[in-house]
Each structure stands twice: as C-alpha cells, then as structure tokens.
Amino acid sequence: MKVRVSELTQYLVCPRLVYFGTQGRGYESYAHTHAHTMREKGMIEGFILKEFAFNLHKITDCEDIAAITAIIGDIVESVPRIYREELEGLELDLMEAVKRDFIQGMNDEWLKKLRTENELTELERVHGYERERMMYSEKLNLSGSVDKLIIADEEVIPCMIKTGKSPGYGVWRSDRVQLAAYAMLIEDEFGSTVKRGFVQYIREAEFRMTQIRRSDRAEALRILKHVRRIKQGAFPDKGRNAPCENCAYSKYCDTRKTLLSKLLGK
Ligand code: SF4
Structure with a gap:
C-alpha cells in the first residue's frame, strides 16, 4: 500500500480525510x-x-x-x-x-x-535549490515531493513552503513530522543523514530552521502505519481539532455517524 507524505499531513488535520480521500472509494469532495x-x-x-x-x-x-x-x-x-x-x-x-x-x-x-537576508536565502543564493523533487522510498513504500531541496555540498536540506500562520516559536508539530518524513525519503535516496530542515511561513515572511528530531521521525513512522491501515479500509476516529465546518466531506461523515448510531440503536 503506497502512501504519500501529503497523506501523513492530512492525517494530522483529521484521519478521516485520508479515508474519504483514498482513490477508488467513491467519496467525491463536494x-x-x-x-x-x-x-x-x-x-x-x-x-x-x-x-x-x-x-x-x-x-x-x-x-x-x-x-x-x-x-x-x-x-x-x-x-x-x-x-x-x-x-x-x-x-x-x-x-x-x-x-x-x-x-x-x-x-x-x-x-x-x-527581502531581509537570512540563513535560508543565503543557502539558496550559494547552492540554489531543486523545485518539487519527487522522491520514493521502496523500503517505506512512501513517496513525496518536497517544495525545495537544497544540496549544500555534503548536506541535503529539505525546505517546505507553508501559506498558513507561523507558531510563535519554531515550527508546528505537523510541519516537523512532515519534514521528518521528507528527511527519511532523502536519506533513502541520497544515503546521507538529514539533520535539519526549513519551513518558510511565507504569509508572514517568517523563515524557520528546525532540527529533525528522533521523536519526529518516530511520529512520522507511527502515522505512516495508521495511514496504511486507513487506506486498507479501517474507518478512523475524528481528529481532535478536525475542521468539520469547512470540510468537503462533512456530508459523508454525517452519513456514517447516522449509520453507526442506527447500528448502536442511538
Ligand atoms: S467532517 Fe470533520 S471528521 Fe469528517 S472528515 Fe471532515 S474534518 Fe474529518
């Protein structure tokens, strides 16, 4: 069962988005x-x-x-x-x-x-970057294309562009997990260890560097397993902060709730 890094990110928003978004399941976002x-x-x-x-x-x-x-x-x-x-x-x-x-x-x-110089713009100036490079790991059966891939001599650095708000400090947990997933793809493709990554919160012109922690890697692997199970047919619980109000699948979610309620006699 192939998984995309974007599905790990979706899982963090709401696990059911992965369920409804899996191709061939017939749920059209409306x-x-x-x-x-x-x-x-x-x-x-x-x-x-x-x-x-x-x-x-x-x-x-x-x-x-x-x-x-x-x-x-x-x-x-x-x-x-x-x-x-x-x-x-x-x-x-x-x-x-x-x-x-x-x-x-x-x-x-x-x-x-x-326009203010920072570590990331300096790295890009010196080494350039590859846009949306597609990577695939056979071992993990995981694929994804990171927005920018900077190859700075021996170091390969993933960089993601985010259009939402930035946290007060560092990068959001979901972004750290996504970066860890890209890091593992890079490592399988380049054979080098990825120690850090960048997130460009472009709406606020905030560019943040973050270390790729062991805990982020472990979390990415844990979510990968869950996503695989969902793609195989398991219907997950709602995400804790699921954005149901603006969700394109809310109609189906309600339907499933009704069916479940009926089964439970509620
Ligand atoms: S309606 Fe809510 S629970 Fe259902 S998929 Fe959308 S965000 Fe998730």
Whole structure:
C-alpha cells in the first residue's frame, strides 16, 4: 500500500480525510456555496504566496522599485499557468479578483521582511535549490515531493513552503513530522543523514530552521502505519481539532455517524 507524505499531513488535520480521500472509494469532495468559494479564494492566494517563495531570489536581488513591481506582477500572472490543473473550472472573475486583492493588500513591511537576508536565502543564493523533487522510498513504500531541496555540498536540506500562520516559536508539530518524513525519503535516496530542515511561513515572511528530531521521525513512522491501515479500509476516529465546518466531506461523515448510531440503536 503506497502512501504519500501529503497523506501523513492530512492525517494530522483529521484521519478521516485520508479515508474519504483514498482513490477508488467513491467519496467525491463536494462543493457548497460560501465555504466552497472561501476555500477557492484561499487556494488561489496560497498558490500566489507559494510562487513568491519560489521566486524570492528575484525580489531580493533587485533594488529598483519599478523592476520589483514588474516581478511581482509576473509572479501573480504565472499562477494560472503553473497551477492549471488545480484551478481548472474556476471562474475567471474570482481568479482576477483574488489577484487584484493580493496586489492591493501587499504591504511594504512584508516585502521588506521578505527581502531581509537570512540563513535560508543565503543557502539558496550559494547552492540554489531543486523545485518539487519527487522522491520514493521502496523500503517505506512512501513517496513525496518536497517544495525545495537544497544540496549544500555534503548536506541535503529539505525546505517546505507553508501559506498558513507561523507558531510563535519554531515550527508546528505537523510541519516537523512532515519534514521528518521528507528527511527519511532523502536519506533513502541520497544515503546521507538529514539533520535539519526549513519551513518558510511565507504569509508572514517568517523563515524557520528546525532540527529533525528522533521523536519526529518516530511520529512520522507511527502515522505512516495508521495511514496504511486507513487506506486498507479501517474507518478512523475524528481528529481532535478536525475542521468539520469547512470540510468537503462533512456530508459523508454525517452519513456514517447516522449509520453507526442506527447500528448502536442511538
Ligand atoms: S467532517 Fe470533520 S471528521 Fe469528517 S472528515 Fe471532515 S474534518 Fe474529518
């Protein structure tokens, strides 16, 4: 049973998302009015932010305001082409509105913070990075593509781009687990030990380094086992902080609850 790193992340949000999202099970994520439009808006904005992270070097290397503005325009305009598959069927008006709002909402402070030198931008400047490299471990039967892979001489460093909020300090637990999973993929492919990784919380221009701890590796392996069981058919409990309100599978979750209630005579 093949597992993707993204399914480990899904599990951490809510284990049932893995169950409903497993291909061939017939649960279609469904659209519903306001929540759906909000999700689409968030998705487009997330893609724009991600492209900012991939093109940071262009912005940091440039001193001319007019040129920076042109680069930002190019980044925003490139999104529909790069994410064509994901954005298929989306209303053009919505796309244009999000792009416009994004550019209007950008502030100098954020741009200034983005352009500030830090360890990660320095590493990228010297060594470059490989974008979304797909990796597969036969031993773990696990695959995934990390956003940026930096090969700095003997050291191979994974870097993830996140479009949500950053924690007050360090990186979120789910991000540490995801990085540990990438670390294990890198180790199987490159034969070297991954000691650290980066998370770019691009929305807040916060770039954080974290050590790959033993406990994160153990947690990633534990979740991998659970995900495998779910993909084989086990129906899991809800996640503790499951975001049911905006979930595209809530209809099915309710149905299953009703069936279970009936079986239990409640
Ligand atoms: S509705 Fe809630 S419990 Fe069900 S899959 Fe969605 S987030 Fe998980």
